[in-house]
Amino acid sequence: MKAWRLETGAPLRLLSVPDLTPRPGSVTIRVEACSVVSYLRQYVEGKLPGYNPPDGTFTPGTNGIGTIAEIGTQVYDLSPGQRVLTTGSVTAAENVPEPAVALLSMTADPANAALLNDWPEGTLAEVAMAPVSVVTPIPAELDDVPSERLAVITRCLVPYGGLRRGRLEPGETVVVNGATGDFGQAAVYVALAMGASKVVAAGRNRTVLDRLGELDRVVMVRLTGDVDADANALRDAAGGGADLGFDMIGGATDTAATQSTLAALRRGGRLVLMGSARAPLPVDYTQLMMTNREIIGHFMYPADAPAQLLKLAAGGLLDLEGIQVAAFPLDQLDGAMDKAAESGGPLVVVQPN
Missing domain, CATH: 3.40.50.720 (NAD(P)-binding Rossmann-like Domain)
Structure with missing residues (x-):
């Protein structure tokens, strides 16, 4: 598969890499639209103080729309072929006073680096892998909405x-x-x-x-x-x-x-x-x-936020047409990053061919 790969101190590159196999408690997703954050260029150039990327080489990209390709063990309700929204904010499923938190494939506090390094593969790829806690099925009422338009939910x-x-x-x-x-x-x-x-x-x-x-x-x-x-x-x-x-x-x-x-x-x-x-x-x-x-x-959003926003959209309460969208092919990420950096501009997404 094709994926954008990044290593600290090295340029971002689009490479052919081995297909992903889902781990326990995860699914792989055929990406149809990946949102590009406004600060992605600064991030990949190492110019964001306080951002701590995963160790080694990884694929950035936190949010996306796609279809489940495979499920791992310990996955009980999601199934291949489901259209889903995957998001980046994850909290460790441990019953402790302050469970680890991370922005998958992007950053975490140094104390939470282990969680980040467990999930370094993001959505700037043809296929992504994500823990089931950040994967939300898309309601049938939104079946006809194009993936690039559904990506408005991520903003x-x-x-x-x-x-x-x-x-x-x-x-x-x-x-x-x-x-x-x-x-x-x-x-x-x-x-x-x-x-x-x-x-x-x-x-x-x-x-x-x-x-x-x-x-x-x-x-x-x-x-x-x-x-x-x-x-x-x-x-x-x-x-x-x-x-x-x-x-x-x-x-x-x-x-x-x-x-x-x-x-x-x-x-x-x-x-x-x-x-x-x-x-x-x-x-x-x-x-x-x-x-x-x-x-x-306040920082980020609760775990049920994707599901709640999808309900608002499915019920006609959240207007997905109001925010402009600009779509780029996966191999044109450079232009997508420039467009995403424009203040007050459209939501930028990249889409695998």
Whole structure:
């Protein structure tokens, strides 16, 4: 089979490698569409501080849509021929206070390196192997949806995890800070699917904001960087204050927009932080206490997130057509990585021939 192979300090190469045989508790999957993360080029060039790749040579790629080719032993409900979604966030199945976690074929905390090294083969290949805990059958209602379009689910996983951690309830109002970025745009669609009565899309990219502003129940606010002015604009757009703030700013060198989002919350509102700001977030201790607001840090998504999002899509609640998709052949990964790095661009997928 063909697979992209990577070794620390060496270039990424498309090679012919032996077919994979499923291990106990795993399946092999014929990949039909593999999502390309925006930071993949930085990752393969070793330019992401804090990312710890698997040892040796491996195939990157965390998420994908495909069909089960073979099942290993200790697999009881999945079967060959099933169309599935495979995802990258895995938690070890051990009944301990803090089980190991990893982003398969990508990175893990050094303390969890053993888990990462057990599963180094990702989805940038014709065939992938994955533990059954990250493999989710696709409902029959979505049989006619092309795999590249179904891959939109993979972009929705992270914001779904944050919105759920923030206890979003139907009828509540949400401010999405960083709504013009990849995950921010997805957060708008996920919040609508989860029943938000209003989503305030906040960002600076006018083109993306205008597109989001055309959606029902979405209002847009173009941020200026003035904390107080932006907070007032967000509160007004939310109808007097938001129930939930979802912060997905990427690589920001200041936290002005996050401060504005926090200040736009109503009494008892919650703010979920899932972005990658590079500056401290100043917090007024007394104000936070007096307003009963919460600040919640969150990473990734729960194990049942893929199944829940697929249900929302199958029920017509999650719009899979709203996010643009750009597809590349497997052997054109270089161009796919460039396209994926475009801020506010489409979801990029690569597809084996």
